Amino acid sequence: MNPLGELYNYSKFMVLFESNKDKPWDSWLDFVKLLVPGKQGVVGLLKTKEGGIYCVFKLSQYINNLIIHESVVMDGLSSLSSYCPHFCKSFGLVDCYRNPETVKKESPFVQKSNIPYMISDKMLLQEYIDKSNKFYNYIKSAKINDDVLFSTIKQVLLGTCMAQRRKQFTHYDLHSLNIMMKKCNKDLVFLYVLDSENQLCVPTLGHYPIIIDYGFSYINDMQDGPLWPTLEHTSSGFVSDRFDPITDPKLFLVTVSYEIKQHRDSAGSRILRKTVRNLFKPLSIEWDCGWDETEQHDAPYEILKIIKKYCNNSVLFNNHPGDCIDLIHSLIILPCDQQDSSSFDISVKTFIKEWSKIEQVITDSFYLLYILRGLVDAARYVRSMYMDSETSASAVKTFTDKLHECINKVAKFCNPKNIKYESMLCSIYVFSSCIEDVYQKFISDRMTTKEKEYNDMPMKTIEHIYAAVDSNLPTEYIYSDKTTICIMDSVNDKSFVFKLEPDEIKKINSIHSFCRGTIMYDIYKDKHMITSQKTI
Template identity: 50%
Template sequence: MSYEKLVNHYNEHREKPWKEWLEFKEIFPKPGKQGLVGLLKSKKGPTYVFKISQYLNYLVHHESQVMKGLNELSPFCPHFCKGVGTVECDVNPEYRKGGNPFEEAKLTVVKEVMLCEYLENTTKLYNIIRADVKEDALYSTIKQVLLALAFAQRSQNFTHYDLHSNNIMVKKCNPDVVFLYVLDEDNQFCVPTHGLYPIIIDFGFSYSKSMEDGPLWPSMGHTDVGFTSNQFDPIADPKLFLVTVSGEIKEKRKSKKSKRFRNVVKNLFGKLDIDWTNGWDNGNKSAIDCVAELIGEYNKTSKLFDEYEHYCLDLVQSLIILPLEEQNYSNVHGSYTAFLEEWFKIENQISSQFYNLYILKGLVDAARFVTAAYLDPRTRNAAIIDFQRKVIERVNSVVKFCRTIGLNFEKMLCGILLLARGIEGILFDVMFSKTSRKEKEYSKLPLKSIEQIYAAVEVNVDDTYVYTEKTSVIILDSLNKTTNIYEIPLESLDDINDLNPIARGTYIYDLYKR
């Protein structure tokens, strides 16, 4: 089924209870770092890939927002998995590993579930590296990934942050297909596919401009290794991708071409302080670690915030709106203490920390919903009433006997909003310092753009493809946001084959425009 029909089917049914039109099919055997992934089958239509966070956080909100932005590239770029939308589903919090997370249970929780296209008949780049695949096809796939990143960086300020070979699916195509990437009027590059093309997946750590002016959904708990998911980083993806892939190629392929490729990668990123086994930065403290250090000592009551501090802070920070702005946090301990005094009145009555965390997430959602009204003196009282109602509804959804009489809901609301503002101030200072250090480090690199990095790989890792009458050029045109097929005039084939591969893209593009 085409992607357009997939989306239309979703839009026709999205307002219905999910069980009326979707049913569980299977769960994939190896979960990701953050999410459970499997298949949901529409009862009268297509199959979707679903993703549920393994934790009580905003992974699905974050990832679906990133994919929404990347979907804008789909008319001219086939290299990103396309998102469809989200649905709310009842999930069994005690489901068994490998089982059905949607199975009936005495008590379920409502979770946001992301739906995206099902990439059939694909294999991971990880397996391609280890398989008996010709080197031209392998290095073509690597070059295609780099140019896909060029499209996404230009269009969306996109950074994947976890771009390794297990997050790239590879699909077969006609071996005589050549992709012509039109980045702009001055930059066009041709990549013969040799029968393979990549599709990038798993955007749980990613950043794109579609996140701007929205909540800080992603965790800031991985900034120590370079996953600064709140902002754009032009070097992070080519660095992690090429470093990890070159290491895997070194392990499995001993050819002269693979040695040249590894040398290129070493020359490109050798000045960076990174772990060469995984491409991560050699940091030792994340941004959220810094927040925890500053406020942790003021928690005198809450076991939840003590035992699951990072999970709790990930929830609270979602009240921050991107981009991060400078805030005074001199009294962050006061707002933290004030909030915890009221929160403890709920937490103290509930023995399960899972349900406490579930209630906290609902409380944060309620605070987000009423923030604008609360900040307006004319609607403040109504906002407090709405907040109280939503918090009580959340508590009652999982606990039969929990007394909320005696809670000061305005103090709780004001406390968590001020706490979020203080956390934003801390994060701003930490990330400003980290970004400044990173920019100094990047300034030492010989090449500083994705296009230059691609060109270095192209020039040093030659391609043996010969253009013939069978060649079919697919023009991926970011200027006009279109995809077109172009057949090269027979009289031009010899001229193209005589050119350096890096120059063929511009030559063919000029032919196409005549």
């Protein structure tokens, strides 16, 4: 039994997706409209031709690897979907052709007369959370009382806790605009089974959150894979190549407590804000947005300082150096390790010298970024071949063919002259390795500083942070025969629903709210003889 009623359309769409994902997307889906965009993405609504089921699509506004990165994160979070409803679910990636000058006001799939070539790209399909509202709108609304907001905060903290424990997940941009709110039975209570010793319950009061937008997120599924996300916001605390257990509760609680205090000057809002200030007082942060307060630059700035003197030889690197670095650093395989960066200058100089030969025949920056992304993808594809002396020559040929194929998608019959393809290939490998060395040193130093501050915090885990919020703002709810308990069992990867007997209801109402979760879980285990397994 699913008390949230969300699985039916998701399951139906997934069946259609698996049957059609290798076909042109518009053979089984229709474009409906664009939705309110995010910071980096173009987001819209599609509908299946068969059955009329809606889904959300997402494209990057820029030429980067945002969509692949979000897909990796959402695929990793899917392992929680059998018991935790707090994360938006994805269906997967499909290929599409899009307008290279995509704006956030019209269909990205329509070719305009002034656009010579559409570009091939990846499009992420994810569930459509219908009849929902932003948590920020809840905060502003006079119709939503404080208790619903505080219940939502607790649900977000415990959902994030489950993802941290299972996947070392960090969202890095967890604020009220990245949380969708859905309605449910007002007597539905969530029981979060974190492990055999920790079970915590939160009355939903008729509302529950779903976290969206994973463009800056980290998840352990990224390990041993490419560094897809940008690192251009490390100064704010967005360190998307690694796990940080404090960032999410910090940014989330600082921002929502600020917004709640701004929009409703109630006793509860003042208690929440004071609690949050006490929790994170040792941290150097901006108290309105939760970002780190530091005079340091972002990690890519350290790269720009080194390569700047060579960028004048390339229009693309001179005008869009950050975008170029984001693409090239996707050759880094996580985790970032110390590398030999002594050849940084020569590798950059060599690569830009060969790259500039492409710029002699193609001048459009968007198409050049597209070609650079294709070049990096080709280099990634042949890397293992190139490192083997017996297949290195074949690797260079394959790289050359793939690069020409990419160029000809946006410039028919174009053949740049005099490129030394092996020099180009070898230099970009060294270039990316040197970037990795700079990143590793810079981010490790930054995290050392942050961890010293974390050690001074009174509560050092998300579980303890939740406990501080709950003890200061307990949810007022009287259990009755109408109460439905939904167990989110992260130990056994299952969810269960059960009702309390009259004597059990009386017992639950008589004890402290912080103890109720464990007592309810014990009641359920006694009834159904579940053997709890302690998490490792």
